[in-house]
Amino acid sequence: MSKSKRLLELMLTVNRKRKFTVKELAREFRVSPRTILRDLQELEELGVPLYSEVGAHGGYRVLNERILPPIAFTEEEAVSLFFASHALRHYTAVPFRAEASSALGKFYHYMSADVRERIDQMRNRVDFVIPPRQAEAPHLPLLLKAAISSKVLRIGYRSSGHTAERDIQPIGIYASSGLWYCPAYCFLRQGVRLFRCDRIETAREVEDGPVSLDLREIHLGNWHEASGGEGALLRCRAELTEEGVRVCQAELGARGGVAVRQDGSGLLDSEIPSSELDYFARLFAGLGPSALVKEPPELIAAVRRLLLETLERYKK
Template sequence: MSKSKRQIELMMTVNRKRRFKVQELADEFGVSKRTILRDLQELSELGVPLYSEVGPHGGYQVVRERVLPPIAFTEGEAVAMFFAVHALRHYSSLPFEAESASALSKFYLHMPGDVRDRIDSMKDRVDFITPTRRGDAPCLSVLLDSAIHRKVLDIKYNSKGEGMSNRLIQPVCIYASNGFWYCTAYCFLRHGFRVFRCDRIREAVYDTTGVEPLDLGDIRLSRREVAKPRELIHLRAKLSRTGVQRCEAELWLAPMLVVDEDGSGVIDTDVPRSDIPFFTEFFIALGNEVILQEPAELKDSIRTRLSELLAYY
């Protein structure tokens, strides 16, 4: 086996094992301990984070984040990966901000010159538009970690109506929509699922009071899939083609749409009565792209809100 091939396989092996002894690797690869030690030294210089321990129970282990083995990308695949990461630049906050910047730099700097030229020319020809929001979301990483490991967080949340307050929440997921990050979570204060704007979560630390986490493994992204409102009202509205397109951009609303062959559509579903203020603002923003049929309570709310707006003009 050539040295280069052995080192690639050795990188894959140490990433898989995480903890190992030199003699084990020497036996596996059929070389001397000295050769393995030299290979490990070269892998360490390439950035594989190895740590050695002395003693009868010592050996080597991979620390921090593992380094993936080299992956052969075609030119088209490399360009596609570059622009997939490049598209995230419109977000002021990311749960993996430093990692995405590092990955983008590696893709670009290690490409052949002609491929970099192709990317440079494409930057002015293709983009993935996302509204750039001013507010940052500093707690994305801890929210995502809590969702993955099912941990309870103590957060400071600046809600629109109540101002700053402390909440205990258990995140289910985070998602980006229309330039904002949102977190679907179980709120122990409200005893139910809520969707939190991540830029309004100013602090988030792991709970130390001993609140028992819930088993939320089956809960998915949409708030409407997890909410269990006590009082529902029926909502029915007709949408133009433009109205459908604007509603399809809303993650929580898309499952409620019934789209006709001509592109127009209908919303015909039950919604929580407590959401009337939200739907009031939402339908006003749709303008003449929607015809609201019911409920009458929502119609009255829209008329009242429009009258309030007229007073400003």
């Protein structure tokens, strides 16, 4: 076996084993322990994070960061992956901002000169625009980790002008219209609720909190069905112009409920929680003639009230 092939297979082996001894590797690769020591030193120089442990049960250990094996990309694949990550730059908060930036830098650095030139020419020709937001969401990594590991978090959540503590078990996180959202089981409300991540002021794991639930069957694709809404559900129907369709699709995101006709107009037909009447009233009032609410009567009254208040302000 050539040295270059042995080094590649050795990198894959130590990444898989995580903990090993020189003698084990020497037997596996049928070389001397001295050769393995030299190879391990070269892997460390290449960036493989190895840690040596002394003592009777010592050996080598790979640190927490696993190193992925080399992957061959076509030019088109390389460019598409670069811009998929590059698109995240518009978000003020990303779960793995530092890691994504580091990966993007490595990806760009090791590309051939002609591919880098092509990317440089495309930077100002391709973009993924989102509404500009200044909302910070510093707890995204913890929320995502808790969703994966089924952990309960105690959060300080800002709503209606004040902050209150809640115990939640996150289901996942998603971005929509420049903001991050976290569907989670709320132990206070005893049901699945949607939290805006920029309103989560504090978040931490707790030892004295409620026991975590088995939420493996609930995910980002079906959480809304499991939520039942906060408070009573109201059927919402609204006629939308083409502009109204565009705004509602962008604003409502995963909630959905917008059926688009061939001419570009549409109909919003969805169930909404009564606790969110104010939110939908502001949405439809802001759309003006681009939306006409058909039901429920409570929402129509709330939109009318907002429009009358606005009209009064402009009479002065």
